[in-house]
Every structure is written in C-alpha cells, then in structure tokens.
Amino acid sequence: MSDLEDEADFVIVGTGAGGATAARVLSAAGHSVVMLEEGARLVTADRPRDLLGAMAQAFRDMGTNATEGASPLPLLQARCVGGATAINSGIIWRLPDEVRREWSERRGLGELVDERGLSEAFDAIEGELEITDTAPSLWGGNATLMARGAEALGLVGKAIARNASRCKGSAQCLQGCPGEARQSMDVSYVPRAIRQGARLHARARVDRVRFDGGRATGVEGAVLDAERRVVGALRVRARRAVIVAASAVQSPVILWRSGLRGPVGETFMAHPGCAVVGRFDEPVGMGFGATQAYEVPLRERRMKLESISLPPEMIAARLPGAGPAWQERLAHLDHVAQWAVQVRMEAVGRVRPAWFGRGGEASVRYAPTRADMMRVREGVATLCRMMFAAGAREVYPGIAGVRSVLRDPSEVALVEAREHPQSHYSMMASHLFASCPAGADPATSAVGPDLAVHGVNGLYVMDSSALPTNLGVNPQHSIMGVTWRAAERLAQRTESAATRCVGAVRETAASVPLSSRTGAA
Amino acid sequence: MAFTDFERRWIVAIMSAFTTPEGELTVADGEADYVYAAEVMAAGSRLKARVGLRVAVWVVALAPAWALGRAQTLDELPAAGRTELIARLLDHRAYLVRGLATLLKLTATLAMMRSPAVRARSGYDRAADARSPSTRRALPLVTSQGVMT
Known part of the structure; x- marks a missing residue:
C-alpha cells in the first residue's frame, strides 16, 4: 500500500479550468495549496498520437x-491533469453579457460576475494564456x-x-x-501554481469531503496506480477550505457521497x-x-x-x-x-x-x-x-x-x-454545466454568490457545475473567469479574516448547521 | 473481463468484415489488431460500457440467426455475406442494434488507423502542399478586431 497524507490551506479537487485557476490565484496570494487529480499527469512527448492510445490515456x-x-x-470528459482543457480545442469565449446579466439579476450573483471585475479577470487570463x-x-x-x-x-x-x-x-x-502551443491547464496554470508553491498529487481520487462540526476539514479517497487500481488510501487535511472542481458530473457526485443534498445534482445542463x-x-x-x-x-x-x-x-x-x-x-x-x-x-x-x-x-x-x-x-x-x-x-x-x-x-x-x-x-x-448551481437562494442553488456550499463552512465548488445555466458558447473561459473572481475574493477574505484573528473560514448569515442540510451525522 | 477464444474469433470476423478485399482501401490480414483494440476499449471503460461491448459482439455474431433465420454465426458466413449483413445492422431500425453495430465500427476504425500503412492509404495525412489552391485562398476574415483580408 502507498497511502497519501498531506495538508494545506486549500485542498483543490480537480485540475481542469476551474481547479487549476483556483490553484493559480490562491498560490499567488501566498496560500499553501494541494491539487488532487484523479487522472495521470501526462508528458506531452509520451502522449500517443493514435486515437485508441490517446483515449485510453486521457479520456x-x-x-x-x-x-x-x-x-x-x-x-x-477527460481524466488527466488539466481536465478537459488537455483534450479540447482551446476555444475562448468570454461569458456572454446577456447570460451575465441574467445571473446577476435572477440569481443574485451581481458581485461575483460584476462587469468590471469579471472583465479584469478575463483580461488577466487572456494575457497569461496567449489568447488570439x-x-x-x-x-x-x-x-x-x-x-x-x-x-x-x-x-x-x-x-x-x-x-x-x-x-x-x-x-x-x-x-x-504536440508543441504545447495550446495553453491547457496542464502546461499553464498547473505548473505555474507549482512554481508558486502548490503541490500536485495525480492519480489521487477523492471520494468524499470530511467534516468536523459543520466545517469541511479535508478529503478522503484512494491512491490509484497506472491501471487505476487502488493502491492506497488518501487523506488530505484542509486548514482553510476544500474546493471541489471535478466537473459538472463528478463534483455533485462527490458532494452527494459527502452527504450533501438539496439542489446538488438537480439542474444539470449541457450543449x-x-x-x-x-x-x-x-x-x-x-x-x-x-x-x-x-x-x-x-x-x-x-x-x-x-x-x-x-x-x-x-x-x-x-x-x-x-x-x-x-x-x-x-x-x-x-x-x-x-x-x-x-x-x-x-x-x-x-x-x-x-x-x-x-x-x-x-x-x-x-x-x-x-x-x-x-x-x-x-x-x-x-x-x-x-x-x-x-x-x-x-x-x-x-x-x-x-x-x-x-x-x-x-x-x-x-x-x-x-x-x-x-x-x-x-x-x-462535452460542455456540461449547472449541477451545483450558484445563487443567493439556498432553496434553488447549491452554492452561494461566493461559490461556497450553502450551509457548510470551508467548502466551495469552482467549476462548470457552479455556473447557474449553460451559456451557448464554449465554457472554459467563463469557468476560468468566474473561478478567478471567486478565488481572488476568497484569498482576500481569508487574508482579512486571518488578520482579524477570527478564523480562516467564512461565516455568513445564510450559514445553517450542516446536519440540517446533509445526510451526514 | 477478458474475451474468450470464440469471442476473439467473432471480433476478428466482425471487424474485418467492414472491409472487403475488393474495396478501394483494403486491410490485409494482420494489418489491424482488432482484438487488441477491443481489449483496450473494454479495459478502459466502466462496467456498463464493458458489458455493452461484449453484448455488441454477441448480437452481431449471432445476427445470422436472428436477422436471417440461419443457424450460423457471423464467422461462418462467406465474407461478402458478412459485410452485407453488417451494413444492414448499421442501418437497422432498432436503435440498440444500430448503436451496437456502430460501436463495433468505431472499434474497428480505431484498430485500422493504428496501422501506419492503412492510415497512409486513407490519404488523411497527404501533404498539405497538395491541397487545392482554391481552399487555401485568403478569405475576408471577421475577427473581434473587425474585418481583415
């Protein structure tokens, strides 16, 4: 057995457009970050060029x-470091403005998708990822x-x-x-986060989130070998928060396996x-x-x-x-x-x-x-x-x-x-959305305007599942932009909260005891 | 979930029947490893898809019985008969049959195109400079910055 134990301020589950962007922002803010990825870390030179081999390795x-x-x-869907960004065509579309306005007005996400703030996030991403x-x-x-x-x-x-x-x-x-020209997450934000101090564990499958007194304290799952057999147990402790970014299919499943219910998984959408x-x-x-x-x-x-x-x-x-x-x-x-x-x-x-x-x-x-x-x-x-x-x-x-x-x-x-x-x-x-939708109302949304799971402290969802609806355009840039905003605000809140010595995890008026919203004891 | 010997025989009989020796792009014996492709597909898939692949092999292998009323398996038909039957299954009115036959067709093409020789014969990689000038001509290009030429 080769068990894996680790600990960080933020534990991020998934390394696609959402998880990698969160890692890039939070590690740049000086936080310790651990990224957990169920798939393998692929070396470009070793990636098979025939489709059978490519599918076996990355899909x-x-x-x-x-x-x-x-x-x-x-x-x-992909299953490798970089997630879908490692197999898609790298298409970039900013969040359409009518969709942004709808989320702002009907879902209460005005601050998260604030026009100016989101535009600045897109500007930054477009510069870093060489968008043309x-x-x-x-x-x-x-x-x-x-x-x-x-x-x-x-x-x-x-x-x-x-x-x-x-x-x-x-x-x-x-x-x-083959030339690593496409700035997918495996060749851009994941290595950048690592340079900024983050740690990456590939072939690390997360099964559920662990809680203590209504607060997410870490994750547990399995360590896999190259054949995807379980070779050890995984336990990673989160000092400040767990960020689930495992895709619109896998994120709600992890939340369900963690005992969370309500709107989780209820509003899956697609293109x-x-x-x-x-x-x-x-x-x-x-x-x-x-x-x-x-x-x-x-x-x-x-x-x-x-x-x-x-x-x-x-x-x-x-x-x-x-x-x-x-x-x-x-x-x-x-x-x-x-x-x-x-x-x-x-x-x-x-x-x-x-x-x-x-x-x-x-x-x-x-x-x-x-x-x-x-x-x-x-x-x-x-x-x-x-x-x-x-x-x-x-x-x-x-x-x-x-x-x-x-x-x-x-x-x-x-x-x-x-x-x-x-x-x-x-x-x-291949464009999947909205299975843990964000919104101000806990009755119709799984996560709040800061992408924190309603009623749970220290647990966030930052991927396409948190987008409240589908978009009508290719989603990776919207996922990155919204995640950038949420992660930036999380980093700021965490910093100011730490400064005030009142704890590292947010408390909001919407917070309710975990036991009232989950099947978990 | 390894395939049995007779399932392997069926896999080769089914997948090699997508092409005939008379067709323009032929696949010589041994050029495409159909069993390997099926095994990789099965090994990498979740249980439901693994079962689906095996069901596909059985449904198509036994198609002479349920589609033609003959007490034979597909590998016992003459080559032309196999190809004809498979073409019928690909267009079958029942979604299940059509879908299973298409799954096997995809697996067959995954095996075929792994062969550099078959891939070369398909023309997919024919040199870029052989492309028609008419498709390479510069068109007016609308970009986020406006119209370019």
Missing part, C-alpha cells in the same frame, strides 16, 4: 460515459471551406479565438498539442451537438490546420456552428456504410470536411452517484426537449446547406431514417421533412 472511461435511458447521450484569433494561415481546408459555405448562405462567421498563439496547425488538440460530414472534389486536408478555426455563432437560435477536424479514426467511423462504398470513401479522407452544431439546450437533467460506482462514477439522467431536437435538426440542415454551398459532392447528415448520402441541395429537405428523435442522431455532449 474518462474511453469516452464511453453516457446518460441513462433508452437513448444514451455520450458525455465526453486563429490566423487564416492556420485555418486549413476544413475551416476555409466552412467560411466559404457560411459566406454563400449569408451567415456571419468568425475566426475562433483560442489559447494557442503559437499553434502550428497540427490538428491534434484531442491527442494533446449537446452532432456533426455533418461532406466530401469534396478538391482536397480538404483535415489533418492540416487548427483543430477548430472557424465558427458561426447563432445565439438568437441557441446554437453555434463550428469547424472541427478530428483524427482519421473518428472520421472513418462517421462515414456511412460498410464494404466497398465505405472503403472508397475511406481511401479519400483528405477530401472530407466535418462541421458541427452545438445547441444551448433548455433540457435540465439530474446527476447522482452510480449505484455500484466508486469515486466520481455517476448516473446522469438527461433528455433533450422537443424544442431542443428541433434546433438540432435546424442546425444539421443548415450545415448540410453550407456544405453544398461550399462545393461538397456528397453530404452525410448522419440521421437514421434519412438517406445517408445527400447529393443535391434539394435533398436537404429530407432532413427537414419530419422530426427525428434523439436516438436517430449521433449526438454527444
């Missing part, structure tokens, strides 16, 4: 997690054709802003940027989407250029269209059929383009610990509404039209029950001819 459960029910929706619009020289054929299609249909698109100013266009974000593939006479070269470089935001229609270059394994599986027709298409993967639609769905789901699971294993119930599926259909139809407008010879809409190969723009009407259930699409969701 949670090989990407096979899905929602419950008759039509499971795959939930793509993707230069045209890095668009590659996939994004360039998408721009052509959008232009032809009169849609307003733009270059995607990313945290990768030194991008060389290798189209390997999913496998880990599910699906992709359309097209074949062009001219070479596309999806393997060259930024993984994602061009987007068409359609916020009023609650959707966003994006170019997305994926590894050949995924594209091959997405091409229709089997046998000679499939093999003929497979032999021309350099002529294939892929674009996706992500929908800001109105559906609200629920997250619970899995019955027989351990650690963060979860059961997620989530069903898109009819209106959500209408938007998916609208998005797919729009992408099909864009493909033809850009010059596609064949378009593969990927909807069961609809002709698998469209050869003429008029055939897009087949997509729109009737409603298609979720099970007819090849959908997935």
Whole structure:
C-alpha cells in the first residue's frame, strides 16, 4: 500500500479550468495549496498520437460515459491533469453579457460576475494564456471551406479565438498539442501554481469531503496506480477550505457521497451537438490546420456552428456504410470536411452517484426537449446547406431514417421533412454545466454568490457545475473567469479574516448547521 | 473481463468484415489488431460500457440467426455475406442494434488507423502542399478586431 497524507490551506479537487485557476490565484496570494487529480499527469512527448492510445490515456472511461435511458447521450470528459482543457480545442469565449446579466439579476450573483471585475479577470487570463484569433494561415481546408459555405448562405462567421498563439496547425488538440502551443491547464496554470508553491498529487481520487462540526476539514479517497487500481488510501487535511472542481458530473457526485443534498445534482445542463460530414472534389486536408478555426455563432437560435477536424479514426467511423462504398470513401479522407452544431439546450437533467460506482462514477439522467431536437435538426440542415454551398459532392447528415448520402441541395429537405428523435442522431455532449448551481437562494442553488456550499463552512465548488445555466458558447473561459473572481475574493477574505484573528473560514448569515442540510451525522 | 477464444474469433470476423478485399482501401490480414483494440476499449471503460461491448459482439455474431433465420454465426458466413449483413445492422431500425453495430465500427476504425500503412492509404495525412489552391485562398476574415483580408 502507498497511502497519501498531506495538508494545506486549500485542498483543490480537480485540475481542469476551474481547479487549476483556483490553484493559480490562491498560490499567488501566498496560500499553501494541494491539487488532487484523479487522472495521470501526462508528458506531452509520451502522449500517443493514435486515437485508441490517446483515449485510453486521457479520456474518462474511453469516452464511453453516457446518460441513462433508452437513448444514451455520450458525455465526453477527460481524466488527466488539466481536465478537459488537455483534450479540447482551446476555444475562448468570454461569458456572454446577456447570460451575465441574467445571473446577476435572477440569481443574485451581481458581485461575483460584476462587469468590471469579471472583465479584469478575463483580461488577466487572456494575457497569461496567449489568447488570439486563429490566423487564416492556420485555418486549413476544413475551416476555409466552412467560411466559404457560411459566406454563400449569408451567415456571419468568425475566426475562433483560442489559447494557442503559437499553434502550428497540427490538428491534434484531442491527442494533446504536440508543441504545447495550446495553453491547457496542464502546461499553464498547473505548473505555474507549482512554481508558486502548490503541490500536485495525480492519480489521487477523492471520494468524499470530511467534516468536523459543520466545517469541511479535508478529503478522503484512494491512491490509484497506472491501471487505476487502488493502491492506497488518501487523506488530505484542509486548514482553510476544500474546493471541489471535478466537473459538472463528478463534483455533485462527490458532494452527494459527502452527504450533501438539496439542489446538488438537480439542474444539470449541457450543449449537446452532432456533426455533418461532406466530401469534396478538391482536397480538404483535415489533418492540416487548427483543430477548430472557424465558427458561426447563432445565439438568437441557441446554437453555434463550428469547424472541427478530428483524427482519421473518428472520421472513418462517421462515414456511412460498410464494404466497398465505405472503403472508397475511406481511401479519400483528405477530401472530407466535418462541421458541427452545438445547441444551448433548455433540457435540465439530474446527476447522482452510480449505484455500484466508486469515486466520481455517476448516473446522469438527461433528455433533450422537443424544442431542443428541433434546433438540432435546424442546425444539421443548415450545415448540410453550407456544405453544398461550399462545393461538397456528397453530404452525410448522419440521421437514421434519412438517406445517408445527400447529393443535391434539394435533398436537404429530407432532413427537414419530419422530426427525428434523439436516438436517430449521433449526438454527444462535452460542455456540461449547472449541477451545483450558484445563487443567493439556498432553496434553488447549491452554492452561494461566493461559490461556497450553502450551509457548510470551508467548502466551495469552482467549476462548470457552479455556473447557474449553460451559456451557448464554449465554457472554459467563463469557468476560468468566474473561478478567478471567486478565488481572488476568497484569498482576500481569508487574508482579512486571518488578520482579524477570527478564523480562516467564512461565516455568513445564510450559514445553517450542516446536519440540517446533509445526510451526514 | 477478458474475451474468450470464440469471442476473439467473432471480433476478428466482425471487424474485418467492414472491409472487403475488393474495396478501394483494403486491410490485409494482420494489418489491424482488432482484438487488441477491443481489449483496450473494454479495459478502459466502466462496467456498463464493458458489458455493452461484449453484448455488441454477441448480437452481431449471432445476427445470422436472428436477422436471417440461419443457424450460423457471423464467422461462418462467406465474407461478402458478412459485410452485407453488417451494413444492414448499421442501418437497422432498432436503435440498440444500430448503436451496437456502430460501436463495433468505431472499434474497428480505431484498430485500422493504428496501422501506419492503412492510415497512409486513407490519404488523411497527404501533404498539405497538395491541397487545392482554391481552399487555401485568403478569405475576408471577421475577427473581434473587425474585418481583415
């Protein structure tokens, strides 16, 4: 056995956009910080370039997690230092102002998402993570054709802003940027926090938070080996606070396993989407250029269209059929383009610990509404039209029950001819939110305006689960910005409280005894 | 949850049937390690997905019986018959069947593209400078700073 015991002012569970940002801010303020990450710390040079190896190393459960029910929706999550930022395309969007205002006015988060304060946090992050619009020289054929299609249909698109100013266009974000140009958390805020004195324990799975007299005092869980077998017990003591930042699926599970109830896990939201593939006479070269470089935001229609270059394994599986027709298409993967639609769905789901699971294993119930599926259909139809407008010879809409190969723009009407259930699409969701939503009212929110769990001292949630709603844009920058604000204010409060010698943990009027809100004794 | 010998035989029969020797992009015997890909998938997945992968293998392997009414397993069909049946399962009206067949197709492509030779034949990595000038032409670019050219 190799048990792990440690102690710090702040114990942070998770090293994705939220956890790493909290570590960066709190360690810079002079606090001792321990970061705990269930996955491994990956060395860029050792990350496999084939998708099977990449998935085995960095994806949670090989990407096979899905929602419950008759039509499971795959939930793509990472499990490694850096979290999802280590496998995503580094897309940067500031929190849309209408969403910020809604959170401020309807959720009582005015101070947390104060316009000026949040803008300063975004400025700081954008400077540190080298945010730039993707230069045209890095668009590659996939994004360039998408721009052509959008232009032809009169849609307003733009270059995607990313945290990768030194991008060389290798189209390997999913496998880990080979040149470490993408400033994912594993190559930016995690090492920065370590330089500032923080400690990182990878393969350290947190199962629950420990309490003492209504105050979070640490976490316990398991130490894992490379095969994810338990090789020891984990106990880390928090002198000031525990910050849970394990994702919108795993954070509520950890809180549940810790005995917390109420709104925890009750309001899970997402941006599910699906992709359309097209074949062009001219070479596309999806393997060259930024993984994602061009987007068409359609916020009023609650959707966003994006170019997305994926590894050949995924594209091959997405091409229709089997046998000679499939093999003929497979032999021309350099002529294939892929674009996706992500929908800001109105559906609200629920997250619970899995019955027989351990650690963060979860059961997620989530069903898109009819209106959500209408938007998916609208998005797919729009992408099909864009493909033809850009010059596609064949378009593969990927909807069961609809002709698998469209050869003429008029055939897009087949997509729109009737409603298609979720099970007819090849959908997935990677933007997950709101399972521990922030708000002033403890009846409808799990954490307060400072992201402290209602009714518990010394326990915070700082990741996408604390965002009160989904956003309609890629979330990592909003997660970082909101976390930056919350962590900065926590550092200030902790400092002033320590100065006054009245203890290190906040006490608010909203605080109530832990036993009244938890199943824990 | 290791696969049994006959499950391994089924895995090879199923996954190699996505391609035929007559197709444009062929996969030679031994070029793709389908069993390895299935084992990695199973080992890295949570219990429900591991069970799902095994169920997929059984459902597709026994498809000649329940889909064609023949007392055979898929590996006992002639090669062309296997491919034809698998193509039918990929478009099956039942979501479960379609989904399980697609899971096996993804696993097959994970195995195929691990082979540098197969990947090269797919053209995915064909040199950037071979791309059409028309796709590389500079387009007006709308950025947060305005329109650039």
